[in-house]
Amino acid sequence: MTADPPVRLAQPADAGDIAAMSRDLIERGLPWTWRRDRVLAAIRDPDTNVAVIRVDGALVAFGIMEYLEADAYLSLLAVRGTSQRSGFGRSLLRWLEASARVAGARRIxxxxxxxxxxxxxxxxxxxxxxxxxxxxxxxxxxxxxxxxKWLRTSPAP
Ligand SMILES: CC(C)(COP(=O)(O)OP(=O)(O)OC[C@H]1O[C@@H](n2cnc3c(N)ncnc32)[C@H](O)[C@@H]1OP(=O)(O)O)[C@@H](O)C(=O)NCCC(=O)NCCS
Structure with a gap:
């Protein structure tokens, strides 16, 4: 990959595709818990960041990170099968880590x-x-x- 792919916050219209990708890549063979309504609630939750990468309109990767007091919790992260090992996961996680730092999280x-x-x-x-x-x-x-992963050891500013 030559340039960082555009990572952005998810919008409500992304919820269905994210839920489907969670079902197929993360919850495969398990009860499907991250359905559209739950993803939609995460997108609307001010203490949660849902980030996506779309290429030519298609969802390529997504991640969901919740902020719990001083810690951030990465609930889900996935890259579609045909796009894995191309750096999308790394870019998305770095973007979420940068957001967590700005939010004052000490650890993910x-x-x-x-x-x-x-x-x-x-x-x-x-x-x-x-x-x-x-x-x-x-x-x-x-x-x-x-x-x-520790982001800092000192108290939040
Ligand atoms: C795990 C996952 C998110 C990684 O995303 P990705 O875009 O394929 O990863 P990247 O291309 O950014 O890889 C970054 C580095 O991670 C390591 N890595 C990634 N996938 C790997 C694999 N299958 N085997 C070994 N190392 C791997 C490599 O060091 C890689 O660097 P390199 O390609 O230069 O060697 C992706 O495989 C995925 O969506 N898997 C299915 C869903 C899942 O399991 N999610 C995590 C739930 S906890």
């Missing part, structure tokens, strides 16, 4: 499935450390891995 946390080696490698590559295993975290019995 997230959880990945233990069997999702590509995602764990991706987050490790971007500076996230694996800090805990949550046994049987997912409804199909797979463990969760808690990851975090």
């Amino acid at each position: 946390r997230l959880e990945a499935r233990r069997d999702n080696v590509p995602a764990r490698t991706f987050y490790n590559e971007l500076g996230y450390h694996e800090v805990a295993i949550r046994h049987g975290r997912y409804s199909d019995g797979v463990d969760g891995v808690l990851l975090e």
